Amino acid sequence: MRPRYIDAEKCTACGMCTQYCPRHLVDGYNEGLAITRPIHIDYAQAVPATYYIDPEACLHLKHNTCKICVPTCRQHAIDFDQQATEKELNIGAVIMAPGFGRIADDTLAKYSYGAHPDVLTSLEFERLLCASGPYEGEARCLSDGRHPKKFAFIQCVGSRDLGCDNGYCSSVCCMYAIKEAMVAKEHDPEAEISIYYMDMRTQGKGFDAARTKAEAMGIKFVRAKVAEVMPWGKNLKLTYSTMDGVHSFEAFDMVVLSVGLDAPADAKNLAEIAGFELNSYDFCKTQTFAPLLTTKPGVFVAGAFQGPKDIPESVTQASAAAGLAAGLIKKDRGKGLVSKTYPQELKLAADDEVRIGVFVCHCGINIASVVDVADVERYTDGMDGVVYHAQSLYSCSQDAQEVLKNKIKEHNLNRVVIAACSPRTHEPLFQETLKDAGLNRCLIEMVNIRDHCSWVHATEPAAATDKSKDLVRMGIAKARHIQPLPEQTVQVNNKALVLGGGVAGMTAALTLAEQGYHTTVVEKQDTLGGHLQHLSVTLQGDQVSSVLKDLSDKVKKDKNIEVLTSAELAEVTGFVGNFTSIVKVTKGKKAVENTIDHGVIIVATGGREHRPETVLGNKIKYSDQIVTQRELEALLAGKGKKRAPKSVIMVQCAGSRGDDLKYCSKVCCSHAVKNALKIKEISPESQVVVLYRDMRTYGFAEDAYRQARELGVIFIPYSMDAKPTIKGSGKSLEVSFHDPILREDVTMAPEMVALSVGIVPEGTEELSKLLKIPVNEDKFYLEAHVKLRPVELPVSGVYVCGLAHSPKPVEEIVVQAQAAAAKAAIPLVKGHVSVEPTVSNVDQASCIGCGLCESLCPYQSIRIIKDKDNKRKAETITASCKGCGICASRCPVFSISMGGFTDEQITAQITAFGVTK
Amino acid sequence: MGQAKDKKSGTVMVVGGGVAGVQAALDLTELGYYVYLVEKSAAIGGAMAQLDKTFPTNDCSL
Incomplete structure (x- = not known):
């Protein structure tokens, strides 16, 4: 150290x-x-x-x-x-998460990086745009401080480039370039931004939508190779060549290099110390079906070191690796733990004097550049109950927590008002500080003067300051009435239910079993295996059938796993830690209902191939000549020498990305490359043409794409303005398309057309109603937070993995399943769940038992019971109550109150709106 | 050089304090294990701490 x-x-x-x-x-x-x-x-x-x-x-x-x-x-x-x-240290397991390294400067030199100050890496540009960056968030040229008007982003710098030995795609640069371009455009709507790219790889969930939005904002996407960037007077001259072979140049004020993710600089050293192997690019060597195992037992890997990846995937891998490590050393669980203690909570009596402390945050310049923070602070002086007020640069910083704690003690504060950002992100932090200071954590009121004032009224500082004062005054009025709320915990049944017996469900069940928890797997089909049964090999060359057999054998043999096939979930009641499900199992003509008690649910219901009837405006009649990639794969996996077609045209995005389905299915490009390589292996003279929009062979799959091109597979891009046409059938099959390199229309008569169709989720609409979990517009389940809680669903105790979450390749499914199992294991390990104190409360004396609340609750957290006099009364299930307040606002007799949002508090807040000081 | 010996059982070492390392460490403590989070630089957070906003929620990365 x-x-x-x-x-x-x-x-x-x-x-x-x-x-x-x-x-x-x-x-x-x-x-x-x-x-x-x-x-x-x-x-x-x-x-x-x-x-x-x-x-x-x-x-x-x-x-x-x-x-x-x-x-x-x-x-x-x-x-x-x-x-x-x-x-x-004596340790039971290691998780390697050293992240990624930097692309060497000499790779950037041909774009004048280092020679001209206005050529920046994307990370430098990120800092430039950031409020805590060098120009406090203002984009300025480093050369002369002027505001740049024309920006260029150059993609694939240090990626997909054998010149710097990085043959792989870094997977994240397209998306972050779009994000940075959009932020720059928000800063200056007049800015002209062009992104120079080879393929726009926005394959993640919801990413294509962001690209479409960027285009709508006026950001230009130019498919071209950039030859060089040279200083040109005050500007930079960017020379590029488009696919038709035309060279052009354009002047820019600023050029941003979308640099890739290199292997960490000390990868070799780490590998040597810990004794595991690296792949050819110096990233950690792993396998398709064991993506987080290094070659050294007990050493796991997570994050970008496993292969370039974005934040949600890194977070998913981290949870998964944690679960695997936990499974490995489960006999030592709990032995090393130390628990945090809090000081005795201060008891508040109803007639205690209200002593409010008000803290107004600058958030760097995020708030202070618009709102006059000092003025807002002064304004609170002398308000009823306010005994202390102060400003802070960043209320959320660790030193500010110390200050908060000290001020609470020094001034005997028993209510705290923080005027800063959103309670959604920061309330837990301040609540923790209150606990540390011996106050009940509910004695805080946050006023959001960032989102509601400085952000939305950025151009009207005076009005934003006035509004901040109004909101702070209202917050203080409410704070006078807030009361401590009790901490509650609920016991947890330590069994799990996994819905779906595909690779995701089986992996999740095994990961939970490994940790010692009993799991029931419910599979609709009569066999385990799901979608993966239709595949024969992976891009990496794994034989799927043998892997799948091993996996299902392991699941069947495991004493901690019960498998129910031909089974479907019929009903679920209860809440986190205490679910009861009825599973209908069909045996021949008989159906048996099993009742299962369990604490958590993992949703792994999978997806299936989408078979669009129309592809790019062409009516499709599937036949031996017009097949999907999956069918082609099955054909290629068969026996016989003539199984590979002599000529095949593959059509990418068939029914995807706005053609029929809105989204990108992430796997189809790799699938096409895999089949193309197989055809070339069986019969090298076969002709394979791939018509594509963007080849999305991200990560190490790029190697296979390059190999396919080297072997003579022809890749031709098409645009939605000039879609390929597919005509005829059998021997008269004809495909016409525009070739941008030849600059003319081409018609070919292939033996076969293989459509790269997308993936649709299986039965999410029905299940979403049963479990009350939301789906997005594409019918995939919507996770609790796309970046930071990628495998949790909004309903507590329910987790998601696999194709039900979004289309993805099998190695990502395995990781996601392991992560879902790790997250699901948390309440099982603890044996209890802590409940947020902000929950609804029924005054049963005045409740008329109408049941309106039960019918309206989106989380199934309030129910009608019979009281001791056999009268219908509502009761909150605190364990799963999210505190949304729907029940309280709809109760016709005002019998339901929300902790932290009582009628008294809200009325005080509203009244204060009209009463200026 | 000082040698402090620590022979606790039920511990995991996480190498790297970026978003992956931090998440792994947090999950491990929730799962009942003591964690040594080893970070080369003076603060945890890694590359994510340098980001301004993240897609698609535009949340501040910190």
Whole structure:
């Protein structure tokens, strides 16, 4: 452990030392676009919130001089005597998550990176756009500080490029370029932005929609190879060639290089220390059906080191790896745990004096650049109940939590109002701080002056400030009435129910069984295996049938797993930890109903091939000549030498991406490449033409795409303005398309047409009603949070994985299933769930038992019971209540109140709106 | 150099404190294990902490 030279216990992150430090240091956090000092903190919200000294830049550590910082620190936290220490740890498992590395500068040099200051990497541009970045979020040219008007993004820099030994696709750059372009356009709607790309790889869930939105915002997408970027007067000259061979150039103010994700710089070192192998690109070597196992037992991998990937997939892999590690050392579970203790909670009596502390946040400049924060703070002075008020630069930073805690104690605060951002993201943090300070965590009221004021009224600072005052006044009025609410826990039945017996369901069940939990798998078909049964090999060459057989044998043999085939979920009642399901099992003509009690549900109901009747405007009659890729794969997997067609035209996005289905199915491009390679293997002289919109062989699948081109598979792009036509059948089959390289229309008579059709979810609409879980517009389940809670559904205790979530290749399904199982195991391990205190409450004395609330609750969390006098009364199921308030707002006799949102509190808030101070 | 020996059982080491490492560490503690989260730099967060906003919710990355 390297020394920080600062005692973390003493440092309050006040920043005084940085102000006095005489030496400049290039700010790595801001990608070198700003200056910091050798003694610094990377950013205000950094965890741990402790400053540190860069020993390579510090005058004292380097030259034994200076030491100016030492006396400036009032906490005496600076300690130059700290030494590097070594620690020997006894560990049961390792998860490798070192992330990704940087593309070397010489790869960027041909775009004048390093030679011209207005050529930036995408990460530098990200910092430039950020409010805490070098220009406080303003896009400015680094050359002369002017506002750039014309931006170019260059895709595939350091990716899909054998010139720098990175043959793979980095998978994330297309999407982040679109995001950055959209943010830049929001900053300056006049900005002209062009994205130069080879294939737009927006294959993730909802990503194509973002691309369409970007186009609608006026962002230009240019399919071209960029040859070079050269300084040109004040501007940059970008030379590019389009597919038709035409060279053009254009001037830009700023050029952003969409740099790829390299293997981490110390990959080889890590591999050597831990004893696992790397792949040819120095990423961690793994297998299709065991994507998170390194070659060393007990060492797991997660995140970009496993292969370039985006945030949701990294998060999914992390949960999955955690679950696998947990399964491996389950006998030691709980032995190493230490639990956090809180001070005794302050008891509040009804007649205690209300003592409110108000904290108004700058959020850097996010709020303060629009709202006059000081004015808002002053405004609260003398308000009824307000005994303390203050401002903070970032209320959410760790040092601000310390301040909050201290002020609560110092001024005996018993209510806290935080005027900052959204409670959706930050309330839990402040609640934790309240607990640490000995207050009930519900004694907080957040006022959102960022979203509701500085963001939406960014151009009207005075009005935004007035509105902030109104909202703060209302928040304080409510705070006077808020009361502590009890913490509740609910016992959990430690069994799981998995819906679907495909690769996702089976993997989830095995992962749970590995951790020691009993799981029932419910499969609609009479065999396990699902969609995967239709495939024969993977792109990586795994034989699917043998893998599938092993998997289902393991599931069947496992004592912790009960398999119900020809079975369907008929009914579910209950809530997280306490579900009861009725599963209908059909045996011949008889149907038996099984009742199963369980604590969690994993939804792995899968998907199936979409067979559109019309493809790109052509009526399709499926036959031996017009097949889907799946059917072609089955044909190629058969025996006999003549099974490969002599000539085949593959049509990508058949019925996808706005043709019939709106979305991209993610797997079809790789599927086409896989089949094309197989055809070339069986019969090298066969002609294979692939008509595509964007080849989306992301990640390491790019190698297969390159190999296919090398073997003579012809890839020709088409656009939705010039769709291919498919005519005739049998021997008169004809496909016409526009060839942009030849610049003419071509008609071919292939032996076969293979349609790359998409994937649709199986039965999500019915199940969504049973489980009350939402689906998106494409009928896939909608996760709780796309980035940070990718396998959880909005209903507590219900998780999702596999094709029911979105189309994806099998290695991603395996990971997602493992992640869903890991998340589902959490309540099972704990044996209880903690319930949010903000839940509805029925006053049964006044309840008339009308049942309106039960019929309206979207989470099945309120029900009608019979009381001891046999009268109908409503009762809240607190374990699954989300606190949405629908029941309370609809109750005709006002018998339901919401914790934290009582009528009294809301009335006070509304009344305060009309009463200016 | 100081040598502190720590022989706790039921522990997992997570190498890397980016979003993947942090998520793995959080899940492991929830699953009942003690975690050593090893990060090379002075703060956890990794590359995600440098991002301004994330698609599609436009949430601040921090």
